[in-house]
Amino acid sequence: MPGYQKMGWLKQGKIPIKLQFNSLSKQDSAMELPVMDRALFATLAEQCRPLTQGLHTPITKEFLLWRYSDCPIFPYGFCTDRESYLFVFRLKPSGLGLELRITDCFGLDAQKEINLEHLRQELKKTQEVFKVNFTTHIGHFPIPLLRKTGSLPSLNIGPLLTLRDLNLGKDFSRLLTSENWGFSLGDLEVF
Numbered sequence: 611m612p613g614y615q616k617m618g619w620l621k622q623g624k625i626p627i628k629l630q631f632n633s634l635s636k637q638d639s640a641m642e643l644p645v646m647d648r649a650l651f652a653t654l655a656e657q658c659r660p661l662t663q664g665l666h667t668p669i670t671k672e673f674l675l676w677r678y679s680d681c682p683i684f685p686y687g688f689c690t691d692r693e694s695y696l697f698v699f700r701l702k703p704s705g706l707g708l709e710l711r712i713t714d715c716f717g718l719d720a721q722k723e724i725n726l727e728h729l730r731q732e733l734k735k736t737q738e739v740f741k742v743n744f745t746t747h748i749g750h751f752p753i754p755l756l757r758k759t760g761s762l763p764s765l766n767i768g769p770l771l772t773l774r775d776l777n778l779g780k781d782f783s784r785l786l787t788s789e790n791w792g793f794s795l796g797d798l799e800v801f
Contacts, residue, residue: 618774622786625768625798630745632737633707643685643701643740651679651688654696658716664792665785669716677796678714686713689732695724698796699736707743710736713796715747748794769798 615621655674660666667673678686678698690696697715701708712733717724737745748768775782784790 614772619772620774620786622771622773623788624766624770625748625793625795626764626766626788627746627748627768627795628764629767632710632742632744643687646679646686646688648675648679651675654688654690654692654718657718658696659718659720660716660792664790666792666794667797687736689729689736690718691725691728691732692718693725694718694722695729697729697733701740701742708741710740710742710745711795711799712745712747713799714794746795768795771798 652671652675655671658669658671658674660669678688684700684702686698686700688696688698694717695715696718697712699710699712702711703709733745736742773782773785778785
């Protein structure tokens with residue numbers, strides 16, 4: 611029995627991931643991830659609203675700046691139409707090639723629907739510029755970010771989520787069901 615289970619931690623399960631293969635040939639990226647435009651990101655961060663339901667990280671400008679602009683662990687990039695969406699990503703080399711990991715996606719205006727066509731065009735352009743081999747995002751996301759996934763379901767290949775009841779009592783059992791969560795890959799990858 612692993613040590614974390616001896617200390618009262620329970621497995622909730624592996625995080626569901628959506629996966630899109632872009633190119634099977636490994637190649638060097640066309641360019642480095644440019645330095646994030648902090649001023650523009652800060653302006654957009656004030657407008658961000660979560661798109662998922664369920665338990666998720668509270669979204670504030672300060673948190674988003676700390677998490678993505680000022681993060682010393684990984685460099686991040688973002689794409690936006692400056693009106694309806696902001697998605698944040700990072701590039702991650704792996705044994706399968708270069709991954710474009712969509713760590714978060716936010717709506718910017720509650721009155722506007724996300725311009726999904728523009729978002730997909732920006733995503734495709736980003737995939738081509740960086741010559742990524744595959745793209746990933748959280749599997750239970752409410753809008754279909756990735757095309758060409760066909761009937762591929764979300765795959766339970768992400769990090770293992772473990773939980774421990776500290777003081778919730780009977781409400782704790784709700785957290786063992788993934789439908790009650792609204793996390794993103796960005797919520798989980800640093801911690």
